[in-house]
Every structure is written in structure tokens, then in C-alpha cells.
Ligand SMILES: Nc1ncnc2c1ncn2[C@@H]1O[C@H](CCC(=O)c2cccc(C(=O)O)c2)[C@@H](O)[C@H]1O
């Protein structure tokens with residue numbers, strides 16, 4: 001596992017980390033399978049001993065060290081292979097919610113790839129029932145509200161796009177918590193425009209468009225996501241920094257970027273944290289949200305991503321509170337839900353600064 005955590009500095013850094021730990025937050029870009037903790041991966045690997053995923057935590061850390069993006073996807077799919085029954089799906093979803101709640105995440109949009117599960121033989125209605133059951137339990141027990149983004153694993157071809165669109169738009173199947181439609185996986189050799197008809201169907205069914213773009217290819221992929229897929233937020237969008245006209249467009253049209261700094265280092269999309277373009281995004285006036293992507297696989301969590309952002313953007317508590325509010329603003333919560341979390345962030349920050 002790549003160690004990209006912020007080095008422990010003086011008291012100020014520790015105080016900021018304590019502040020972040022208690023800060024109410026929203027997470028907009030985090031993958032379901034990519035959130036499986038070492039404990040859950042071990043538990044699933046023990047349930048399915050024919051898998052090549054190690055159960056020992058140290059071996060798992062090595063297993064989660066990636067040579068490049070393609071290697072990351074290979075490893076990712078071996079964890080996908082561990083999820084074989086609706087009960088596996090329910091366990092994973094519920095435990096992901098518990099971890100989000102521990103970090104004071106009040107609201108999360110979790111990216112799920114239902115195609116990967118249905119093609120492996122999980123019954124589609126059993127799958128939907130499992131995620132919905134976990135969502136309701138998590139809200140009741142932890143107070144964390146979960147919503148779903150169903151994403152197309154683009155490299156799996158148009159068959160996966162058709163299946164994802166079907167599962168996301170058929171009223172007899174689509175789960176109540178579904179709010180958005182995405183596109184993930186490798187970008188090289190997987191042009192975005194071919195997915196336009198599927199995004200058109202999802203948008204017509206009331207879903208928001210949130211494709212990954214510009215993570216491993218250039219700014220033209222982000223333009224394609226905007227013009228062809230009518231993206232309302234961009235997953236990563238890292239290479240947007242290479243195109244000042246694109247940054248101006250994102251800022252003017254208030255298209256938020258879902259920035260996942262540690263992920264970009266772990267998958268080798270960006271060389272070092274200091275070379276991460278997050279500062280260029282904020283300088284250009286783009287609405288930046290901070291997210292964790294596949295946290296245990298990248299040796300991080302959302303709190304650590306906020307600490308990374310605080311260092312890269314030189315933020316104090318108020319700056320961090322504003323960053324947390326960006327995610328609330330960019331979320332697909334209704335106005336009352338947004339106002340409630342924003343007020344919680346303000347109350348917490350004022351109390352912290354007064355203490
Ligand atoms: N940083 C990331 N950037 C992009 N995506 C990320 C990231 N992290 C996690 N993902 C997830 O990886 C999946 C990829 C799955 C995939 O490519 C694939 C290809 C062929 C067959 C199958 C199969 O299931 O049989 C799957 C995406 O759908 C997405 O949800």
C-alpha cells in the first residue's frame with residue numbers, strides 16, 4: 001500500500017486532524033467494493049477460500065500496492081470476485097456505512113457497479129434488496145444517509161452499459177436510493193461519447209450524470225463528459241488543469257470536481273501529492289470537493305483526504321469547513337438536507353473556534 005498520509009507535524013497539524021475527525025462531512029465519490037476494509041476483505045476471502053485475495057492484513061497491504069492504473073483495476077476485480085451472494089453485498093454495504101459514520105460522514109453517494117455483480121450470477125433483485133436493506137439499517141442505526149450512483153464499467157463494453165442502464169431505469173428493479181449514473185474504469189481506449197445513449201436514458205429517468213473523466217486521460221475526455229454525457233459533476237477531472245479554457249468553463253457553469261488526491265498517487269495518475277493540481281482548480285474558481293475513492297485500497301480515509309487538502313491548499317479550520325460545505329452544495333441532497341448539514345458544519349466550527 002502506498003503511504004501517502006500527511007506526516008505528523010507539530011501540535012497545529014494534530015489539532016487540525018482532531019478538528020477534521022469531528023467535522024460533519026459529505027462524501028460524493030467513494031466506490032462500494034473499493035471501500036471494503038481489510039477486515040471485510042478478510043471475512044469475504046475466508047467465506048470464499050478459492051479466491052487469490054490474501055486474508056492476512058500485511059499480505060493484503062502488499063496486494064494493495066499498485067504499479068499502474070491497469071494493475072489497480074486487476075486487483076480491484078479480484079475483490080469484486082469475493083462478492084458472490086446478496087448476503088455478501090449486504091455485509092459490505094452495511095460495514096461501509098459504519099466506517100463512514102465513524103468519520104462523521106452524514107451523507108454519502110456510494111458508487112456501485114451492479115453489472116459486475118449480476119454478471120457474476122448474483123440475482124438482480126436480491127442485489128437491490130441487499131443494498132436497500134443496508135441503506136435503511138445504516139440510516140436508522142448510524143444516522144448516515146446513503147444514496148447510490150450506478151456506474152458503467154466502461155472497459156466491459158456496451159453490454160455493460162446496456163445492463164447498467166436497464167438496472168438503473170426499470171421501475172421494477174431500480175432501488176429507491178438511486179440518484180445518479182456514472183462511468184468508471186480505465187479511460188484509455190474507452191471513449192466517453194459511445195456511452196451517450198445510455199446516459200440519455202438515465203437522465204430521462206431522472207438520474208444525475210456523474211462520469212469519471214480526466215483521471216487517466218487528457219482534458220478532451222472531460223469535455224466529452226460535459227458535452228456528450230451532460231456531466232453535472234466530474235469524477236476526478238485531474239487533467240482539466242492542462243486546459244485553462246476548461247477550468248474557466250467548470251467554474252462558470254459550477255460543475256464541481258470530485259477530487260481524490262491520495263487515489264491519484266496510488267494509481268499513479270499523478271506522480272506526487274505536491275504535483276497534484278488541486279490548487280490550480282481552486283485558483284480558477286472551480287468548486288472542489290474532497291473524496292476518498294477506494295479508501296482501504298489506497299491506505300487512506302476521508303479524514304486523511306481532508307488533511308491532505310488542508311496541507312495542499314493551506315487551509316485552517318474555516319477553510320476546511322468551507323471545503324466540507326462544497327461537498328454538501330455539490331451533492332444531490334434536497335435543499336432542506338443540504339441546509340441541515342451546512343448548519344451542523346457551522347455549529348461545529350463555531351464551537352471549535354470558541355473553545
Ligand atoms: N479510481 C477509479 N477510477 C475508475 N474506476 C474506478 C476507480 N476506483 C474504482 N473504480 C471502479 O472500477 C470499476 C472498473 C471495472 C472494470 O473496469 C471492469 C472491466 C471489465 C470487466 C469487469 C467486470 O466486472 O467483470 C469490470 C468501475 O466501474 C469503477 O466503479
Ligand SMILES: [Zn+2]
Pocket residue numbers: 029031184212235293
Ligand atoms: Zn472513482
